[in-house]
Amino acid sequence: MCGIAGFISQHITPDAKRTLNAMLTRIHHRGPDECGLYLSDEACFGNVRLSIIDLASGQQPLCTPDGRFWIAYNGEVFNYPELKKDLESKGHVFRTNCDTEVVVHMYQEYGVACLNLLNGQFAFSIWDTHKKELFLARDRMGIRPLYYTRQKGEFVYGSEIKAIFEHPSVERKIDYRGLRQVYTFWTTLTPNTAFEDVFEVPPGHYALYSHGQLQIKPYWNFNFDKKVSLTIEDAVGEFRTLFKDALSLRMRADVPVAAYLSGGLDSTSTTAFIKQMFPEALNTFSIGFEEKDFDESDFQKEVADYFNTRHHSVSFKNDNVVDLFDKVIWHTEIPVLRSAPFPMYRLSKLVRDNGIKVVITGEGADEMLGGYNIFKETIIRHFWSRIPNSKIRPLLLKKLYPYMPQMQGAGNSMLKLFFGYKLQEKDSPAYSHLLRWNNTGRIVNHLSEDVKSLLNGEKLVDSYESQIKSRIDAYSPLNKAQYIESTIFMSGYLLSSQGDRVAMGNSVEGRYPFLDHRLIEFCNSLPDEFKLKGLNEKFLLKEVVKDVIPQSVLKRPKQAYRAPIAQALLNDKNGFVDDILNSSRVKSIGVFNSESIGSLLTKMRKSPTISEIDNMALMAMLSTQVLHEQYIGGFRYLKDSEVRQGVVRN
Structure with missing residues (x-):
């Protein structure tokens, strides 16, 4: 894993090397092992490297033997040994054993079509010295980030926005429409970011920049267009085969590979299969919580012992949220509405402190196999909408949150008040998410009058619905919900x-x-009842692992991963x-209304119970303020290290 950054210009200045070094220095955390540069009269780019494959000779940027194509690469292509054999049969000669060189040769051989053959998580740039053309590509689900901007005749790109902001031609400005999207969807809608004129290469897309012209096109789409007819037994066998191969590919590394272990179904399943296929000692890593409502330590220990x-x-600890606040927001580069990234930062530090660079993790199972409560809510709300005055049907919603005491005491009226928003608008393509977005969207009430005026009453949800309606209108309610969750929340947050x-x-x-594209495509082709059987989530996965994991994990109710907000911040x-x-800091930045913030804090401090809506508003305010001060105020959070002098490779 690495970080990349670069720029294309018709006017490369003598300061280009220093600028590029400064860009790479900003993302040195992505690649603390090595640094390399490519400098020419038209293109300057480089790489900071986290050495995982071919530790001795995988330095970047590197080129094809004829010197035409140069690559800077972030990520892993897990099937690179098989691709390398195919290329060698076609006469390609390799100087290293790394996947980076395989990727640049794949582009030389197949052009854009090479992307369909790559199984991995990646973001890379390839410079064609003959055509003077830059090729950028990002993996199918957007696991690895890739940003760009076009300002003052320069095309600037990087793995993180902070690298782009080191270029002297790039202006740093907050995009208020991007913030508005965050305050509704929990993230910006691709390709937007929280910063004006800075965009991401969307997941599953590539970009070509040539002589001042930019083209961005998809090479893969997340969809539910193809369906198969098979028995649950056949589906179990096919899933098991695909999943074991996906895991086997992702265990490829020249350094130890560990696994996250939350104590839930997904991480327990990955651990079970890793132990089957690689019986040697496996390092697992977990995080527990001082707040017992969030803690799953007992389950984690049980699985680790098993x-x-x-x-x-x-x-x-609760005070870790405050301790890590600046650091986490510096890395996210976008406001966050939940505190969940903070424990994950702490957990990854534990991994690194134990000398490990690579971890297997279970993200993607919930999206692909109907695991989230929002999917169950959708099914229940559809069922309830047929008899909207029913006093019994809303009670089904209580089954989704056994770990939340306030839900267990809720009566029919309270459930109807909370979950009844637009209950009968089943024709909406975003029906599954209307309730969530309405609740999150209340953050907008706290914006300053100037920002509200600038946004001019923009109807974000209506606009988004019009964009996706024709694409997903024929999908089932579950598939529609999965599409939205996977293309917005999963990639963007x-x-x-x-x-x-x-x-x-x-x-x-x-x-x-779980995000191997073959597994995604297979899951998307399955009948809904293989994923969500009644209210039994991830039914297929449970069938796959029912004989290889502890029964307590198999049968326990799903508990969403959560972290403290008000408990940690207000105390x-x-x-x-x-x-x-x-008040003075809020007014100087101008995003929020200081009086509205004061009223919210007073309310939260007096109330015996704090709603999720208010928790999200508090996180939005704090993270936006910190983000603005870090990136717009002085562009300094981490103590600026000495500019790294990379190795020039052209």
């Missing part, structure tokens, strides 16, 4: 703020077997919240 792993755990960004903040690479003895949200 599989006899070399287990490591750490307890996340789960794999970013809660995934790549906090893990790579500690120089740790996460690998996601901080050093006054973190009051300091960040004091």
Whole structure:
């Protein structure tokens, strides 16, 4: 795993090397092992490397033997040995044993079509010295980030936005429409970011930049267009074969590979199959919580003992949220509405402190196999909408949250008040998410009048629905919900703020077997009842692992991964919240209304119970303020290290 950065310009200045070094220095956490540069009259780019495959000779940037194609690469292509054999049969000659060289040769041989043959998680750039053309590509689900901007005649790109901001031609400005999207969807809608004129290469897309012209096109789409007819037994066998192969590919490394272990079904399943296929000692890592409502330590220990792993755990304290706040937001580069990234940052630090660079993790199973409560809510709300005055049907919603005491005491009226939003608008393509987005969207009420005026009453949900309606209208209610969750929340938040960004903040690479594209395509072809059988989530996965994992894990109710917000922030003895949200600081930045913030804090401190809506608003305010001060105010959070002098390779 690595970080890349670069720029294309018709006017490369004598300061180009220093600029490129500064860009790479900003993302040195993505690649603390090595640094390399390519400099020419038109293109300057480089790489910081986290050495995982071919430790001795995988330095970047590297080129094809004829010197035409140069690559800077972030990620892993797991099937590179098989691809390399195919290329060698066609006459390609290799100087290294790394996947980076395989990728650049694949592009030389197949052009854009090479992307369909890559199984991995990647973001890379290839410079064609003959055509003077830059090729950028990002993996199918957006596991690895890739950003770009076009300003003042320069095309600037990088693995993280902070690298782009080191280029002297790039202006740093907040995009208020991007913030508005975060305050509804929990993230921006691709290709937007929280910063003006800075965009991401969307998941499953490539970009060509040639002589000032930019083209961005998809090479893969997440969809439910193809369906298969097979028995549950056949589906179990096919899933098991695909999953074991996906895991086997992701265990390829020249360094030890560990696994996250949450104590839930997904991580327990990955651990079970790893132990089957690789019986040698396995390091597993878990995080527990000081707050018992969030803690799953007992389940984690049970699974670690069951599989006899070399287990490591750490307890996340409430005050860790404040301690890590600046650091986490520096890495996410976007406001967050939940505190979940903070424990994940702490967990990845535990991994790195134990000398490990690579972990297997279970993200993707919930999206592909109907695991989230939002999918069950959708089914229940559809059922309830047929008899909207029913006093019994809303009670089914209580089954989804056995770990939340306030839900267990809720009556029919309270459930109807909370879950009844647009209950009968079943024709909406975003029906599954209307309730969530309405609740999150209340953050907008706290914006300053200037920002509200700028946004001019923009109807984000209506606009999004019009964009996706024709694409997903024929899908089942479950598939529609899965599509939205996978294309917005998973890529924009789960794999970013809660995934790549906090893990790579500690120089740790996460690998996601459930997001192997073959497994995704197979799951998307299955009947709904193989995923969500009644209210039994991830039915197929449970059938696959029912004989290989502890029965207690198989039968326990799903517990969403959560982390403390108000408990951690409002009780901080050093006054973190009051300091960040004091009236003068809020007014100087101008995003939020200081009086509205004051009213919210008073309400939260007086109330015996704090709603999820208010918790999200508090996180939005704090993270936006911190983000603005870090990136717009002075562009300094981490103490600036000495600019790294990379190796020039052209």
